[in-house]
Amino acid sequence: MKNFEFYNPTRLVFGKGQETRIGELIVQKAGSDANVLIVYGGQSAKKSGLLDRVIQSLKDSNLNYLEFGGVRPNPTYEKVVEGIEIARKKGINVLLAVGGGSVIDTAKAIAIGVPYEGECWDFFAKRVAPLKALPVACVLTIPAAGSEQSQRIVISHKDRKLGAGSDVVRPFASVVNPELFFTLPQKQITAGVIDMMSHIMERYFTQTEHTDFVSGQAEAALRCIMANGLKLKKDHTDYDAWCQVGIAGSFAHNGFYGLGQVEDWACHGIEHEISAWDEKITHGEGLAVVTPAWMKYVWKENPKRFVQFAVNVMQIKPQETEEKTALAGIEALKDFFRKMGAPVTLRELSSEQPDPLELAQKALVIPGTLGNFKKLGEQDIVRIFELMN
Amino acid sequence: MKNFEFYNPTRLVFGKGQETRIGELIVQKAGSDANVLIVYGGQSAKKSGLLDRVIQSLKDSNLNYLEFGGVRPNPTYEKVVEGIEIARKKGINVLLAVGGGSVIDTAKAIAIGVPYEGECWDFFAKRVAPLKALPVACVLTIPAAGSEQSQRIVISHKDRKLGAGSDVVRPFASVVNPELFFTLPQKQITAGVIDMMSHIMERYFTQTEHTDFVSGQAEAALRCIMANGLKLKKDHTDYDAWCQVGIAGSFAHNGFYGLGQVEDWACHGIEHEISAWDEKITHGEGLAVVTPAWMKYVWKENPKRFVQFAVNVMQIKPQETEEKTALAGIEALKDFFRKMGAPVTLRELSSEQPDPLELAQKALVIPGTLGNFKKLGEQDIVRIFELMN
Numbered sequence: 001m002k003n004f005e006f007y008n009p010t011r012l013v014f015g016k017g018q019e020t021r022i023g024e025l026i027v028q029k030a031g032s033d034a035n036v037l038i039v040y041g042g043q044s045a046k047k048s049g050l051l052d053r054v055i056q057s058l059k060d061s062n063l064n065y066l067e068f069g070g071v072r073p074n075p076t077y078e079k080v081v082e083g084i085e086i087a088r089k090k091g092i093n094v095l096l097a098v099g100g101g102s103v104i105d106t107a108k109a110i111a112i113g114v115p116y117e118g119e120c121w122d123f124f125a126k127r128v129a130p131l132k133a134l135p136v137a138c139v140l141t142i143p144a145a146g147s148e149q150s151q152r153i154v155i156s157h158k159d160r161k162l163g164a165g166s167d168v169v170r171p172f173a174s175v176v177n178p179e180l181f182f183t184l185p186q187k188q189i190t191a192g193v194i195d196m197m198s199h200i201m202e203r204y205f206t207q208t209e210h211t212d213f214v215s216g217q218a219e220a221a222l223r224c225i226m227a228n229g230l231k232l233k234k235d236h237t238d239y240d241a242w243c244q245v246g247i248a249g250s251f252a253h254n255g256f257y258g259l260g261q262v263e264d265w266a267c268h269g270i271e272h273e274i275s276a277w278d279e280k281i282t283h284g285e286g287l288a289v290v291t292p293a294w295m296k297y298v299w300k301e302n303p304k305r306f307v308q309f310a311v312n313v314m315q316i317k318p319q320e321t322e323e324k325t326a327l328a329g330i331e332a333l334k335d336f337f338r339k340m341g342a343p344v345t346l347r348e349l350s351s352e353q354p355d356p357l358e359l360a361q362k363a364l365v366i367p368g369t370l371g372n373f374k375k376l377g378e379q380d381i382v383r384i385f386e387l388m389n
Numbered sequence: 390m391k392n393f394e395f396y397n398p399t400r401l402v403f404g405k406g407q408e409t410r411i412g413e414l415i416v417q418k419a420g421s422d423a424n425v426l427i428v429y430g431g432q433s434a435k436k437s438g439l440l441d442r443v444i445q446s447l448k449d450s451n452l453n454y455l456e457f458g459g460v461r462p463n464p465t466y467e468k469v470v471e472g473i474e475i476a477r478k479k480g481i482n483v484l485l486a487v488g489g490g491s492v493i494d495t496a497k498a499i500a501i502g503v504p505y506e507g508e509c510w511d512f513f514a515k516r517v518a519p520l521k522a523l524p525v526a527c528v529l530t531i532p533a534a535g536s537e538q539s540q541r542i543v544i545s546h547k548d549r550k551l552g553a554g555s556d557v558v559r560p561f562a563s564v565v566n567p568e569l570f571f572t573l574p575q576k577q578i579t580a581g582v583i584d585m586m587s588h589i590m591e592r593y594f595t596q597t598e599h600t601d602f603v604s605g606q607a608e609a610a611l612r613c614i615m616a617n618g619l620k621l622k623k624d625h626t627d628y629d630a631w632c633q634v635g636i637a638g639s640f641a642h643n644g645f646y647g648l649g650q651v652e653d654w655a656c657h658g659i660e661h662e663i664s665a666w667d668e669k670i671t672h673g674e675g676l677a678v679v680t681p682a683w684m685k686y687v688w689k690e691n692p693k694r695f696v697q698f699a700v701n702v703m704q705i706k707p708q709e710t711e712e713k714t715a716l717a718g719i720e721a722l723k724d725f726f727r728k729m730g731a732p733v734t735l736r737e738l739s740s741e742q743p744d745p746l747e748l749a750q751k752a753l754v755i756p757g758t759l760g761n762f763k764k765l766g767e768q769d770i771v772r773i774f775e776l777m778n
Contacts, residue, residue, distance in 0.1 A: 001404075001629065001632045002404065003403060003404025003405060003406075003407060004401075004403050004404060005400065005401065005402050005403070006400070006401040006403070007398070007399075007400040007401070008397065008398075009396070009397075009398035010396075011394065011395070011396040012393075012394065012395040012396070013394050014392060014393050014394070014395070014648070014649065015390075015391065015392025015393060015649070016392060017392075018392060209629075210629035210632060210633075212613050212616070212617065212633050213610070213613045213617075213632075213633040213636045213637050214636070216609035216610070216612065216613050217606055217609055217610065219609065220605035220606055220608065220609040221602070221605070221606065223605065224601050224602045224605045227601070228601065228602075240390065240598075240599035243390045243599060243602075243649065244599075244601045244602040247602045247603070247648060247649070248602050259403070259636060260403065260404070260632065260636070
């Protein structure tokens with residue numbers, strides 16, 4: 001195991017009705033003269049009455065606020081820049097995201113952009129690491145991205161979709177009320193379940209040895225997400241199932257499942273190019289296509305790890321050979337994605353088809369190689385695209 | 390599942406050689422004019438050279454410090470009061486614990502005592518909750534109590550051993566270097582393994598339903614601690630095994646394994662009376678005696694939970710009846726304690742025997758009843774004592 005540092009100071013406030021406490025949580029952190037920018041997406045937060053409840057909570061705490069709506073899925077840098085300008089002009093000192101990963105990431109990007117003198121895109125182009133940020137709070141409406149506890153931000157700019165982050169962008173408080181998830185369409189439930197599984201699997205598939213504790217935690221979390229994901233497919237209003245998925249999704253990306261090990265992140269890297277190529281593609285659905293293809297391409301790099309995944313996560317009985325067990329595990333994962341209603345091939349994902357070489361080249365612009373379980377070059381990624389059909 | 394709040398801002402700094410970073414960690418939190426009280430135990434921290442390395446790190450960061458040694462196992466309130474007086478007199482503003490749970494708890498108690506005008510014991514007698522504390526950092530030398538990430542403090546005073554705590558006492562930084570554990574005697578390894586298991590089991594045995602996520606995490610953690618505990622019994626210098634036990638022990642008591650559920654804590658309550666009655670008794674060894682007895686007494690309150698424990702944690706094949714499976718699980722746990730070399734009866738624990746009724750009455754003085762899985766009264770505790778033989 002490698003040395004590691006873990007610092008996750010987000011106050012997670014979980015359960016029914018907790019969004020009404022957001023004003024109080026902001027006052028505790030930033031004082032009663034906080035000036036809040038409420039970042040949100042489309043009309044659903046307004047129509048559902050959630051935004052009204054959040055605003056009422058700010059009013060009850062006598063807080064100043066300004067609304068900043070219109071964040072879209074695969075959130076754009078343009079929107080971030082707009083937010084930074086407004087925040088500077090209006091003297092905003094707290095960001096409050098009311099939404100899913102796209103909204104939270106936009107709020108986080110504004111939070112690092114406001115105190116930074118250069119172009120905010122510098123952080124995403126890896127020219128500089130964020131060292132300062134305005135405090136960010138969240139009320140989560142889609143469990144998926146794990147951004148409510150994570151140190152990560154993903155933003156799209158022109159045809160790139162890139163990540164940035166550091167501990168300074170972790171929200172200081174995140175409200176997760178599973179009742180807010182009841183009205184999500186199946187497509188988003190499915191994509192969310194797959195995204196949070198991917199956050200764990202990107203860490204689980206490591207070449208670092210002697211990681212029993214974290215691996216066991218990851219395996220149990222993945223089994224739990226799958227079991228409860230299937231319950232939600234039957235009943236979108238199963239509060240108890242949402243509780244499990246809500247906690248799991250929130251811890252999936254806070255770093256816990258990667259303690260002391262080299263993480264991979266090739267699937268996220270490839271998928272980000274796919275959803276940057278066609279912004280209508282939902283990240284979690286893209287991951288459902290990329291992940292099994294990546295697995296089929298890399299399992300030989302460490303067959304024992306894939307056997308462990310097959311047996312301990314997918315609950316496959318060991319077959320005659322490691323290869324058969326490993327491949328059966330990958331097929332079982334693909335079957336689970338299918339059962340959740342996810343696309344599992346590129347053709348199911350999109351009627352048009354991307355140019356694999358072009359996307360592979362883009363994916364490699366900044367990192368040089370992609371992933372760590374196997375360090376992928378251009379031709380590796382092209383071959384992974386071939387396995388997506 | 391119940392609503393919950395989770396806030397765990399401890400910076401966990403884990404791995405080889407990390408104790409040399411303690412000066413830098415203190416400066417990051419408290420600035421370069423921090424005035425540090427180094428709290429430690431007996432001679433082992435001096436002899437091993439650890440204290441020298443820690444002091445060198447403080448010197449490298451140009452920090453002022455004062456040594457405060459002599460904390461004993463089952464740490465006393467008298468020592469806490471002495472520390473509070475010195476800290477006030479010398480203008481101490483950071484506590485640095487170099488030791489195990491007893492040392493860390495002493496540092497935490499001093500940390501809440503210094504800014505409090507009344508008697509520090511008020512916090513333990515539950516007359517008042519700690520709202521302010523000096524910042525506390527740790528360099529852990531015994532993985533067991535989990536105090537390096539927890540919000541809890543346990544202190545002995547006359548013949549009582551009581552707990553206090555709140556989020557303000559969580560250390561801001563904890564260094565866990567598994568190499569520091571190589572020289573621990575088997576007795577402390579065993580007691581530590583059992584104490585951390587107990588921190589998870591006190592939460593796992595709950596009547597709260599729909600806690601699949603947390604239960605699955607707890608089951609995996611318990612299996613991992615047992616597997617690696619046995620490895621350590623064979624080789625005290627197995628770094629990889631210590632890593633697993635070190636992480637597990639640190640997360641075991643930070644609240645993660647109790648998210649959204651009513652916790653129990655009867656075994657800790659009873660054991661604290663035993664080690665308050667005879668301060669030579671090690672807490673973890675006491676728990677090895679109390680826990681199986683408590684289990685045998687309460688399993689009928691929720692047989693399904695004990696069957697789940699037997700199958701998922703102790704890896705017992707389901708027997709013909711729930712009762713047989715549940716009892717086989719309890720026996721398997723007791724066998725594991727025996728394999729680790731722990732006492733499993735009161736007679737093995739101590740040559741003298743306590744008066745069960747007297748200890749039961751003491752255990753009930755403040756809470757009224759003990760535990761939640763089954764709320765125990767005086768006669769319940771007496772009967773649990775009978776099952777300890």
